[in-house]
Amino acid sequence: MEKKAILEIKGYSKVYGEGKKAADNVTLTVESGDIYGFIGHNGAGKSTTIRAVVGVLDFTEGEILIDGHSVKTEPIECKKITAYIPDNPDLYDNLTGIQYLNFIADVFGIDSAKRMEEIEKYAGLFEITDSLGDLVSSYSHGMKQKLAIISALIHEPKLIVMDEPFAGLDPKASYTLKQIMHEMCEKGTAIFFSTHVLETAEKLCNKVAIIKNGRIIDSGTMEDIVGNQSLEEVFLEVHDEK
């Protein structure tokens, strides 16, 4: 399969009103079929970067392109091919699970047959089919996370952006999500996600970037970055050094 740049972040910076740089000249490229891990300590700028990528947060400098479309000037084109799973999904509590999924399917223009098939498939995999008729307010954190994941998958995006996707998931659901991530990548989907679980990142990702105080301090293929060490050792090393 021919690799193609799906997400290109070029010199992205985000300065808050108080003059503090939350992201400073961040540059990275996620290609089709990549599972790209984005790691850093709390407050390093991971979520800020992710929220800028999905068009939620305005940014000060640089360019973010999704499949060649600019997030700034062509936001709708970008969002049509992107799925976003936030770390703490704020779903509508007074909708049922199926109402929420139907809403997302309507927004992405998925026809009835296709949405039935996709919802059945992913709800089955994450074992929440029986709960889809219940109000989201009755869901546990993990179930909400599963619902957010399903809503991200049903429209077959080219780019999936996830902020701590494994937080709150039970071991089986985590395993299922990893399998789905592999399957999607084989089909050419690019995945960009942040995590604190370095072991998972090391096993799952083919590329990784380490961010500290808003700056990328190391990035590249997992093999190049890790070498003979573990990702944890590398992370602690570069984090203390730079």
Next chain:
Amino acid sequence: MKNKNLILLKMLLDSTSPWNVLRHCKDKKKKGRIIGAYVGLTILYLMLMAYCLFSCIGYGRIGLAEIIPAICALTISLIAVFFTFFKTNGYLFNFKEYDMLMSLPFDAKTVAGCKFLYMYLKSMPWYMSISVAMLIGYELYVTPSVVTWLVWMILTFILPVIPMLAAAFAGYIITRISAGFRKTNIVQTVLSFGVVILAFSSRFFIESMIKEDKVEETLVNASESINNVTDKYLPAKWFQLAVTQTDILSILLLVVISIALFEILFFFVGRSYREINSKLKNHAASRKFSMTGQKSRSVLNSIAFKEFRRMTGSTIYMTNGSMGEFMALIIGIAVLFIDMDTILYKITEGAPVTKEMLYPAIALIVYFCIGMVATTVMSPSLEGKNYWIVKSLPISGKVLYQGKMLFNMYMTVPFASFAIICICISTKAPLLTSILSLILGVCLCGFSTTWGCVCGIKHMRLDWENEVEVIKQGAGVAIYMFPNMIATMLLVVLVVALGTKIDQNIIVGALILIVSALAMIFYKKAIKLAEKQA
């Protein structure tokens, strides 16, 4: 493919619809609460309709039925402005699900526009209640044609749009300015109160405009007064012409201008929407904190302080929760500089009421502002998803709600006392009356706090999507506010009238006893409810 505006609008309505919860919820208690809220709302709509209908009958009896359409248009417009202005911040900007919606393929204009339409549809039952009641009242005296009925009903849907857009625009400007500051909420609150002062002062400005038109002498009846206002406020004039003369041009003007203004406003809002929300939602951590001596507080004060921080952290909470205190402050300052007799003459429009007659009602007048809303009505529901924090603390329900009540007392007593003292000075009230009024003011604050707490706990709702749902639309707030306001107004009239027959100090003394007894009863009730909850 369905229209994206409709998809989003339908979802916004479904997601906050109690009907949707009623259909899918399995909790019988919750279902009962929802049905109760529906019944309560229906009663409120019927009360509003009855008020509007009787007003129309009043106008009809004195031969002023022809001004009913204009009054209907003005009433709906005023309510639309009031409803929208204080909701804009919570509905259009800085709402909870912003990230989720903006990450979907909706453009900013669609999101902002749908949020506005959502506000519009949610308020529609209020506008409809007024309109239908006034149309029935109009029918009783004018017997209009079927076309009038049709035009009236259709234009009721259009009528609130322009005032709502004006209020939303003011809210947008305020949010845009305040987004640039670190203390966004404080700036927003100050600016919002500034707009409220401006709106109140504009009443006098409009009055003077009307008078400049050399109609002062002819302003002998409401008809001419209303006509003057409709001349200045064109949408009301268009509505009046449309329903009374089936004037096609007026219908077109109202519809086209409403739609055009909507498009223009949301074109501009859409362009800066992401920038404003980004600023509102994100402030970098300063990382400048250094550990110094930390002040310890008692548990009660600590809860009260938590409530204070909760309030200052939300513009909607702060503007709504402290509006009464702000009004009391303004009144207190105003009466020190403007002669009380002049104010009385303005308010009562020349009725023979002297400042001396007001002595027994001073505390009640201040309470009308201070007691408008108590923070204790909203604060139980505002715990929302963070309720687990207080529930998991080693404190009893009693202490928790005592802390919440203490905060409301901290908020109300100083402002009430200030305003009462100022009014007593301005009216040259005798010392004993002043002291009794001050005591009554404190008792009324206690009553407001405890009655509010009972309403707040009884109608506690934690599963809200937007703070506005509990602050402005909560069942507890409605049950607290409306009887409280009506009772206060009636009491003011009653004590002023009684004061002409009985010693005024005896009246205030009796009120102190009654109010403090009520405050005690509600305090016990609140504590009982709090303990039951724990």
